[in-house]
Amino acid sequence: MIQLTNLSKSFGGQTLFKDVNLKLSPGQKIGLVGRNGSGKSTLFKIILGEESYDSGDVSIPKNYMIGTLKQHLVFTEKTVREECALVLPEDEQWNFYKIEKLLFGLGFSAEDLEKDPLSFSGGYQIRINLVKLLATEPNMLLLDEPTNYLDLPSLRWLKGFIKEFEGEVILITHDRDFMDAVTTHTMGIQRKGLRLVQGDTHKYYATLEMEDETYEKTKANQDKKRKELEEFVARNKARASTAALAQSKQKELDKMDEMEDLQNDATLSFNFKYKETPAKIVLRAEDLGFGYNPEAPLFQGVTFALEKGKRLAIIGKNGKGKSTLLNYIAGELPLQQGKLDFHPSTTFAHFGQTNIERLNVSSTIIDEIASVNKDIGIPESRSIAGRMMFSGDLADKKIEVLSGGERSRVMLGKIIATPANLLFLDEPTNHLDMQSIDALADAIDAFEGSLIMVTHSEMLLRRLADALIIFHKGGAEYFEGTYDEFLEKIGWEEEEGAAPKKKKPKINHKERKKLRKAVTQERNELRKPYTKEIKLCEEKIEALEAELEMKNAALEKASNTADNDAIMELSREAGLIQQEVDALFERLEIATEKDEEIVAEYELKLEEIDA
Structure with a gap:
């Protein structure tokens, strides 16, 4: 198996x-997770021999x-079949x-196999x-963002393939x-290290999170003790x-390890501005139809009413x-067919x-965000830019120098x-990392208004969608x-004949809130002790540390008068108090870990x- 050493x-x-180690086990x-720019893709390139490394060793059987x-x-090659056979x-x-078996699994038809690979869209070329x-x-x-450009049926197929794959996967x-x-x-790559969790x-x-909290508490205790010894x-x-x-105290001080401050990555912070509306129905759509070629419309007869607070997702193949x-x-x-009534x-x-x-x-990030709302000034625009990870001078950069992902964040800021x-x-999750997607989902969930969204994320669909418009079977269909x-x-055509899935009862927004409340109360009861x-x-600890300060003050006074007794x-008394403080910190750590385990379980x- 592959092994990385230092x-x-x-x-x-x-x-x-730095000095990361990994020994991959069979199966x-x-x-691999980590913030954008943390080095995930670079690690892949090193394993593939496409990128050099500064020190250490990569062992591949x-x-x-x-x-x-x-x-x-x-x-x-001239055809998809011949290209893949290479x-x-x-x-x-x-x-x-x-x-052919692989091509059919990824959504290609028998006719597609005879077509030129270059005639397909970018998403289908990725599939080839x-x-x-x-x-x-x-x-x-080694799969680096394999879900890019894949639609939902292809994502579900790839998910099944990886599950059944008998080898190793990163x-x-x-x-x-x-x-x-x-x-x-x-x-995960975090703080320049590699951490593996089953x-x-x-x-x-x-x-x-539990390790960080324990570290912070230990560090605070050690910093206080170090200061007392130094004084x-x-x-x-x-x-x-x-x-x-x-x-003797100096020797004790020298044996203490230096604990550095933890460095935490910035993340996006979302909070959509809700505008009050008395409407029960914010939008009615009747018999919508459109096509760039009138003889071959992309959709026809799409009809739905969007209630206040409703979340509608549009899904289907690319x-x-x-x-x-x-x-x-x-x-x-331009309106071609049907009627839209807002x-x-x-x-x-x-x-x-x-x-x-x-x-x-030609605008700066600040000016571009401020341009959407005359009621917000530069300070609020700068605050929003900061929440989009453009803090300080970064907010004064011009749009023309930004990457595609950075421009997406500016648009989210607007x-x-x-x-x-x-x-x-x-597709609001494009260019966002996992933590930012979670933050976006939380913000959408908290938004009191309505939503129409295009996404390939099954997580967002399961968490947010109340209704769907499905592009399949040659048309578009509204599904309540x-x-x-x-x-x-209904299911996807590609999955017809598959084993039926267990029915999952529908949980609407109000029922979800009731369930969350009941689970939260149960969690809080378990946390009480x-x-x-x-x-x-x-x-x-607070009382003992106050007493310890008094002892130290008396000790300082005694040392000034050279009163050795x-x-x-x-x-001796200060040492006993410190021992009691240390014992309490151990009790605190145990209780905190138990509490965090309950919180994690109920999360x-x-x-x-x-879901």
């Missing part, structure tokens, strides 16, 4: 990771084949059945590369639901009568018209690719600066119900309710 890598004086499927999904698209060994060059990877039958898969994806469904372990991302982050040594080392005692429908409803395209009080904010492209490239009661969101109800009652113990320990007695229960 591996370090820096770029331009910035350390990505492990690892989700002989004849151990690693497969990776290439993002660079180069096609040389990767087969010479004795299998005409084993088209193997290729994925087939070429899987056909080589690698021992291990996966990078911003789609937490996808990662948790296919991996056995979660590994379990999903929720277990990983809960473990890190005692400084007062007593010059006197012959107390020099020996001071020297290239079928999902974004077009969203833009059509938002007034970005309530007079309806005000919307629209996040989509067309809006991002309209950013004024959206949250806009008072609205209806949000249009087209959740995503899981759609899968149970531990929170009581935590409070007791903290109060006793008092010094010895006060040192999973709350997530199941939200």
Whole structure:
């Protein structure tokens, strides 16, 4: 198996990771997490031999084949079948059945196999590369954002494939639901180190949070003790009568390890501005239809009423018209068929690719955010920019120098600066990391208004969608119900004949709140003895530390008058108090860990309710 030993890598004086170690075990499927720019893709390139490293060792067994999904698209053959067959060994060059099975699994039709690879959209070209990877039958898969450009049916197929894959996998994806469904372990690059935890991302982050809290409490206790020792040594080392005692304290001080402050990454902070509306129905759509070619419309007969607080998701395969429908409803395209009736009080904010492209490239981030709302000034615009991770001087950068992901964050900043009661969101999770997606989902969930969203994220669909418009079977269909109800009652054509899934009862917004309240009350009851113990320990520690300060003040006075007997007695008493404080800190740590375990367990229960 692959083994990394004391591996370090820096770029331009910035350390990505240092002295990291990993020994991959047979059958492990690892989700690799970390903030954007932390070095995840670089670690992949090092394992593949495409990037050098500063120190350490990478050990890969002989004849151990690693497969990776290439993002660079180069096609040389005239048909999809022949292009994919290129990767087969010479004795299998005409084993088209193997290729066809993979192609059909990723949504290609029999007719598609005879088409030129270059005639397909970018998403389908990525799938062709994925087939070429899987056909080589690698021992291990390194998958860097394989979910990019894949629609929901293809994502579900790939999820099943990775689950059944018998080799090892390391996966990078911003789609937490996808990662948790296919991996056995979660590994993260954090604070320039590598941490591996058995379990999903929720277990990983809960473990890190508990470790960080324990570290912070230990550090605070140690810092206080260090200061007291340093002050005692400084007062007593010059006197012959107390020099020996001071020297003993200095030795104790020298043995103490230096604990550095924890560095935490910035994250996006969302809070959509809700504009009050008396409307019960914010939008009615009747028999909507549109096509760039009138003889081949993308959709027809789409009818629905969007109530206040309703969350509607538009889903389906790529290239079928999902974004077009969203833009059509938002007034970005001329009306062809049907009728759109907005309530007079309806005000919307629209996040989509067309809006991002309209950013004024000569404006600064601050000015661009401020331009959407005359009621906000530069200070509030700067605050919003900071929440979008453009703090300080970064907020004064011009749009023209920003990357695609940074421009998306500016557009999100404009959206949250806009008072609205209806949000249009087209793939809002693109370019966001896992923590930022969670923050976005929380903000949408807290938003009192309505939502129409295009997304390929099953996590967002399960958590947020009350109703769907599904592009499938040659048209677009409104479905009153959740995503899981759609899968149970209708499902994707590609999955027809699969084993039926257990029915999951519909939970509407009000029922979800009731369930959350009941689970929260149960959690709080279980926490009571531990929170009581935590409070007791903290109060006793506070009283003892006050007493210790008094002893130290008396000790300082005794040392100033060279009263050796008092010094010895006060040192003994202070030592006993310190022992009692240390014991209380141990009790506090145990109670805190128990409390955190309960919180983590019930957090999973709350997530199941939200799912």
